[in-house]
Amino acid sequence: MAQTLIHFSGHHHLRLRLVLSILSGKPLKIDKIRSDDKNPGLRDFEISLLRLLEKVTNGTVIEISVTGTALLLKPGIISGGPITHDCPLSRSVGYFLEPIVLLAPFSKKPFQITLKGITTDDQDLSVDLFRTVTLPHLQPFGISDGLELRIKKRGAPPAGGGEVQFLCPVVKQVKTLNFVEPGKIKRIRGIAHAVRVSPQFSNRMIEASRSILNRYIPDIYLYSDVYKGEESGKSPGYALSLLAESTTSVLYCAEAVSQPGVAPEDIALQATRALLAEIEKGGCVDRQHQTLVLLMMVLGSEDVGRCRMGEPTPRTIQFLRDVRSFFGTSFKIAPADPLDKESSQLLYSCYGTGYINANRTLA
């Protein structure tokens, strides 16, 4: 079957493009990967991601040019099963988990993947938010039973040493989403963790965060997560991850990670304000999960899926363009409240491609 080769240039948006290629089964070619850079070619974490994708699939062919500036991916089927992967210390586990979460529901066998490395950093979502926010986002699409992320060990940068296990069930087809009612915030939850530093830091963060949040609602529970000894990784660090849930189960999240020379109180305030900023933007999906929800909408059954969200981030805009290249699906994007001039919320709708997990039927 001669298939069209999808072609891109540059290292940007690599992860989602790889995911789209594997899901759509269309080969992908990327060239000019940092070709003008002092240090050209793929980075170690990108190579590691390609290795990981090779492990979770069967029959995938990946060719990398000698200089590392060009890449050809011929996707195979998503096979899943028990896998262990050591993530390099240049990126956190979240970097690798994000594409895995998108692929796992469409696997031949359920995923049982163990990832080792840094569990929380300031570039990708921490494992706490993956567990409490990202995974529940899959529920409306019919992916819920047996979906789990276990945080076995924490690992702060730079030395890491953390370990998580991700379990995902296999679905035949995802449901159509119809999520347009943001509701009001009814509860706030948070996880403060501190490893290899005084456990008092967690409490200080919780106290500082409450000084802002207590005025809004009584249902606030900020949990101090204690990991000791071996389980706490190799480097010191702490972070506060917050999430707010609305009456219609919308989840907003934000977090802040320890920085040298910054007091835990300030980290907590940063996280809290970021959460409020996210709440203020409104919509049914926060900014970090736009691409996840939009992808599942594209893959949904052949019906019109709708979702209300804030303005797209740069990452989302590129993702929407890439989706059209791979699946030919474009979204209709219209103001959610045409009468309200102040509102910047948008209604995204698309006709699902009726993607069927063909890998599963082979089993």
Next chain:
Amino acid sequence: AQALTSGSRRRKDWMKLIYSSNLTPEEVVAGKEEQMEDDEDEDVDNEDFFRIKSVAKREEDEEVDRSKERVNSEELKRLEDEEMLDSLRRLFITGGSTQE
């Protein structure tokens, strides 16, 4: 990013910006207007099959593929204001329905 928060509330035509413009995603969000079809490619009629995006223009910063959105520090400053914090009450169940 300032343009987003400031009062310039002219509606963007997102579909046009996303699907039929050559702006980079960053430029779209920053609210940059597209130079209307006059400049650069005179040879528009050759196949725009591969949709070459203006990646080359972007300087090679080490802008990484990250899933956590950067938090705008201006926006955080704005949220230090007590009145601002109070105005958010409407978004919580306890906030009641302030006059619509």
